[in-house]
Amino acid sequence: MKRKICIECQLPIQGRTDKRFCDDFCRNSYNNRLNSYQNNITRNINTILRKNRRIIERQFDTNKIIKIKRNELLMEGYNFTYHTHTMHSKEGQSYIFVYNYGYLELENDYILLVSQDAKEK
Numbered sequence: 001m002k003r004k005i006c007i008e009c010q011l012p013i014q015g016r017t018d019k020r021f022c023d024d025f026c027r028n029s030y031n032n033r034l035n036s037y038q039n040n041i042t043r044n045i046n047t048i049l050r051k052n053r054r055i056i057e058r059q060f061d062t063n064k065i066i067k068i069k070r071n072e073l074l075m076e077g078y079n080f081t082y083h084t085h086t087m088h089s090k091e092g093q094s095y096i097f098v099y100n101y102g103y104l105e106l107e108n109d110y111i112l113l114v115s116q117d118a119k120e121k
């Protein structure tokens, strides 16, 4: 019979062979480590999203309609990898949103920033 090994402590498991851990202690420490890893990923992405949102929001302090160079957002620390959702206009354009703010990529590296709040008014 093949001996199974605990995936936490690597020691042989006694008894039933469908077990993955030798005891509750090993199961708990394994799951805790997995959860904190997943919490870290979530927290890091949330931080990036909030920062992205703040960067767009700042542009609206002075203007209602904002056309900005992609580079200007990058220089402020904007991360184009992360967003919350996309919306498609009737004209077939894809707006990329970070919570209530979004943008549309225009020609020549320009970006049009939009606020959902303003749209609804």
Ligand SMILES: [Zn+2]
Residues within 6 Å of the ligand: 006, 007, 008, 009, 010, 011, 021, 022, 023, 026
């Ligand atoms: Zn173990």
